[in-house]
Amino acid sequence: MSLPFAEVFSTLKSVFRPCLKQLHVIADTDKEYTLVSQIPSPLPQHKGKPMYFGSVRLGKAYVSFHLMPLYMNPKLTKTISPSLKKRMQGKTCFNFKANPDQSTLTELKRLTAEGLEQFKNKKWL
Numbered sequence: 661m662s663l664p665f666a667e668v669f670s671t672l673k674s675v676f677r678p679c680l681k682q683l684h685v686i687a688d689t690d691k692e693y694t695l696v697s698q699i700p701s702p703l704p705q706h707k708g709k710p711m712y713f714g715s716v717r718l719g720k721a722y723v724s725f726h727l728m729p730l731y732m733n734p735k736l737t738k739t740i741s742p743s744l745k746k747r748m749q750g751k752t753c754f755n756f757k758a759n760p761d762q763s764t765l766t767e768l769k770r771l772t773a774e775g776l777e778q779f780k781n782k783k784w785l
Contacts, residue, residue, distance in 0.1 A: 668723040672716045675768050691718040722755040729775025
């Protein structure tokens with residue numbers, strides 16, 4: 661892993677730290693960090709498996725931050741700032757080639773915290 665991307669990966673991974681009491685880590689390598697629900701999903705398409713919450717993934721050209729609550733909650737998605745939206749790839753993914761600035765990091769933490777609250781309260785059903 662290249663040094664700049666290692667730092668970006670570590671910074672983005674830290675956004676999920678406050679979620680660890682309510683979620684389960686299923687991948688924690690130097691290329692992937694993934695969190696899922698601690699209990700099986702009630703949705704039939706998940707077939708009793710935990711629900712994906714988010715991840716950080718190291719790619720060849722950037723580090724991706726995935727946050728599934730954005731997919732399930734258009735109201736939360738509408739709160740994404742224009743500067744963060746420029747990094748958006750698809751509905752739940754943000755790509756970074758360098759460490760996010762403090763305001764972007766604060767926004768990712770806010771989105772993650774609000775997404776976790778909605779996740780816990782099953783506001784996605």
